Amino acid sequence: MNRVVRAARLVGVVWYLQLRMFAVSAFEALMQLIWPMIFATSAFLIFRVNGDRELLIFAGLGASAMGIWSAMATAASNLLQEERWSGTLELLVAAPAPLALVLAPVALAMATMGLLSMVVTLLWARFAFGISIPVADISGFLVSILVTIAAMAMLGFLLSVSVIRYRTSWALGNALEFPGWLLGGFFVPLAILPDWVKPLSYVFAPTWGLAGMRDAAAGRSPWLQCAICVALGVAYGVIGLLLSKRLLTSARRNATLSLT
Amino acid sequence: MTSTVEVTDLCRSFKTSTGLLWRSHRTTEAVRDLSFSVERGELFGLLGPNGAGKTTTIKMLITLLLPTSGVARVLGIDVARDPQAVRSRIGYVFGGERGLYERLSAADNLRYFAELYGVSPRSQRTRIAELLELVDLSGREKERVEGFSRGMRQRLHIARGLLHDPEVLFLDEPTIGIDPVGARQLRELVVRLREAGKTILLTTHYMLEADLLCDRIAVIDKGQLLALGTPTELKSSVDIGQVIEVETFGLPQTAIDRIETLDGVRTVTASVRGHLQLLVVQGHPGAEVTGSVLAAVDDQVVHRVLTREPTLEDAYVALVGGS
Numbered sequence: 076m077n078r079v080v081r082a083a084r085l086v087g088v089v090w091y092l093q094l095r096m097f098a099v100s101a102f103e104a105l106m107q108l109i110w111p112m113i114f115a116t117s118a119f120l121i122f123r124v125n126g127d128r129e130l131l132i133f134a135g136l137g138a139s140a141m142g143i144w145s146a147m148a149t150a151a152s153n154l155l156q157e158e159r160w161s162g163t164l165e166l167l168v169a170a171p172a173p174l175a176l177v178l179a180p181v182a183l184a185m186a187t188m189g190l191l192s193m194v195v196t197l198l199w200a201r202f203a204f205g206i207s208i209p210v211a212d213i214s215g216f217l218v219s220i221l222v223t224i225a226a227m228a229m230l231g232f233l234l235s236v237s238v239i240r241y242r243t244s245w246a247l248g249n250a251l252e253f254p255g256w257l258l259g260g261f262f263v264p265l266a267i268l269p270d271w272v273k274p275l276s277y278v279f280a281p282t283w284g285l286a287g288m289r290d291a292a293a294g295r296s297p298w299l300q301c302a303i304c305v306a307l308g309v310a311y312g313v314i315g316l317l318l319s320k321r322l323l324t325s326a327r328r329n330a331t332l333s334l335t
Numbered sequence: 336m337t338s339t340v341e342v343t344d345l346c347r348s349f350k351t352s353t354g355l356l357w358r359s360h361r362t363t364e365a366v367r368d369l370s371f372s373v374e375r376g377e378l379f380g381l382l383g384p385n386g387a388g389k390t391t392t393i394k395m396l397i398t399l400l401l402p403t404s405g406v407a408r409v410l411g412i413d414v415a416r417d418p419q420a421v422r423s424r425i426g427y428v429f430g431g432e433r434g435l436y437e438r439l440s441a442a443d444n445l446r447y448f449a450e451l452y453g454v455s456p457r458s459q460r461t462r463i464a465e466l467l468e469l470v471d472l473s474g475r476e477k478e479r480v481e482g483f484s485r486g487m488r489q490r491l492h493i494a495r496g497l498l499h500d501p502e503v504l505f506l507d508e509p510t511i512g513i514d515p516v517g518a519r520q521l522r523e524l525v526v527r528l529r530e531a532g533k534t535i536l537l538t539t540h541y542m543l544e545a546d547l548l549c550d551r552i553a554v555i556d557k558g559q560l561l562a563l564g565t566p567t568e569l570k571s572s573v574d575i576g577q578v579i580e581v582e583t584f585g586l587p588q589t590a591i592d593r594i595e596t597l598d599g600v601r602t603v604t605a606s607v608r609g610h611l612q613l614l615v616v617q618g619h620p621g622a623e624v625t626g627s628v629l630a631a632v633d634d635q636v637v638h639r640v641l642t643r644e645p646t647l648e649d650a651y652v653a654l655v656g657g658s
């Protein structure tokens with residue numbers, strides 16, 4: 076019990092301090108907040124002309140999720156690379172706390188920023204463009220947003236674990252940015268993707284989360300999609316956890332914790 | 336009774352590759368068959384030139400690197416087998432500007448690591464205040480580390496390393512790049528820590544510092560142990576007699592060559608000091624060379640002469656230079 080409380084406290088404090096670091100850096104804040112807004116704005120502008128309600132929801136939500144994904148995919152891997160540069164990665168590893176307990180709240184902090192930017196985007200759409208996304212099932216919609224962002228955070232966690240071992244894998248996060256847009260069906264319907272890509276998009280949790288959001292907005296039931304999204308997110312987390320131990324040992328063998 | 340740090344036949348090699356198209360792989364043997372032990376409460380120095388393998392040795396001891404072969408135990412625990420058990424009982428501080436969260440305040444940096452080291456929430460506040468006081472940063476704790484000077488960062492680093500009150504401390508060049516007054520304060524702090532019963536393993540390039548602080552010293556080069564003993568033992572182990580320092584101006588190379596061939600002279604090194612030239616002549620033990628050295632130098636150009644007993648630096652140069 077005591078250990079659980081300890082772990083929860085650790086996660087809480089690291090999450091809080093990480094948010095503080097984000098808040099200090101104007102660049103990071105910009106990346107995480109403004110980026111999704113720009114995406115969504117262009118989407119609203121393009122699709123407003125059309126006047127199709129369903130399409131507006133599709134585009135607006137997709138664009139916003141797309142921005143969050145971009146910020147998350149790149150930030151998760153770059154963050155750890157930064158820690159390597161500043162020498163703190165070694166200190167994190169040298170500490171007795173399990174590394175997964177340090178990385179998870181970092182990803183969580185990014186998810187928090189993602190959530191914030193989603194809210195800002197929706198408000199922005201409402202007050203700057205007079206577009207209110209009509210949501211039929213509010214609670215289903217909110218749950219879908221939460222699980223999408225949580226699943227993205229878990230994916231960020233998985234990415235950051237790999238950065239510990241592979242010095243160059245921060246580039247992986249950047250490389251995943253654009254494929255993620257397509258895979259998740261953020262902006263183009265999944266139906267138009269070639270068949271061989273579809274299995275990939277089915278194991279990409281945000282696909283399901285976003286589908287849940289759209290269904291909830293349109294008044295259909297989002298719960299199955301949410302459940303799949305959660306299951307995938309949990310799977311990412313478990314894989315990350317299992318990998319973190321092995322990759323850490325491997326990093327100690329291959330001397331990849333520091334720069335030299 | 337086991338030693339606090341016990342290193343037996345420790346080896347570590349690194350594979351590095353160079354070139355883009357024709358990748359050539361090389362193996363660097365950073366630490367080779369190193370053995371030594373540090374006793375409880377001891378302040379142990381690890382000396383050696385750049386690239387000798389000091390940092391690599393420390394990183395194996397603090398569980399950041401796995402040994403290629405050999406065994407290292409800290410507090411009786413094998414660092415390769417049970418890293419987690421070692422981590423909570425040791426502290427690590429390295430010199431330089433890195434290793435802090437620039438965008439957090441000093442206090443938040445300490446909070447972060449207090450949490451990572453499982454310092455109980457109840458005692459965190461007092462512990463952090465205590466440490467800030469100890470390293471003379473009280474009153475600046477709310478400022479962001481970005482704005483800290485080198486010395487301040489180094490002191491914050493030390494506070495971080497002490498958060499969980501570790502039994503063993505590893506200090507890798509803690510005084511590097513710090514002004515003389517700051518370095519002295521830091522040394523005083525290290526002495527106080529030893530008096531408080533901590534076992535400390537320290538690396539440094541400042542011989543005076545090592546001489547002043549260390550109970551015992553290991554000199555390593557190219558990953559291998561060259562000598563091990565108290566500073567006094569090291570000084571007497573290398574066969575240096577008297578050392579004569581002569582400050583001159585414009586001494587010709589021929590004169591230096593002549594001195595080298597004198598009876599009883601072991602080594603001669605010449606270096607430039609501003610507009611002066613400093614000649615350090617080491618004699619063989621028991622030899623009286625002052626007279627003959629001065630005779631070999633035209634006394635028109637002699638500025639100052641000093642005769643002294645060999646220092647740790649002399650011993651170090653003799654050990655490392657001769658290997």
Ligand SMILES: Nc1ncnc2c1ncn2[C@@H]1O[C@H](COP(=O)(O)OP(=O)(O)OP(=O)(O)O)[C@@H](O)[C@H]1O
Nearest residue numbers: 330335349351363365384385386387388389390391
């Ligand atoms: N991660 C690494 N990859 C490849 N080679 C490495 C790595 N770390 C250290 N080395 C090599 O191992 C050798 C020992 O390095 P180490 O950093 O231990 O020396 P040191 O005694 O601490 O030197 P200094 O006084 O300069 O700090 C050097 O030749 C160095 O280039």
Ligand SMILES: [Mg+2]
Nearest residue numbers: 389390391507
């Ligand atoms: Mg070093």
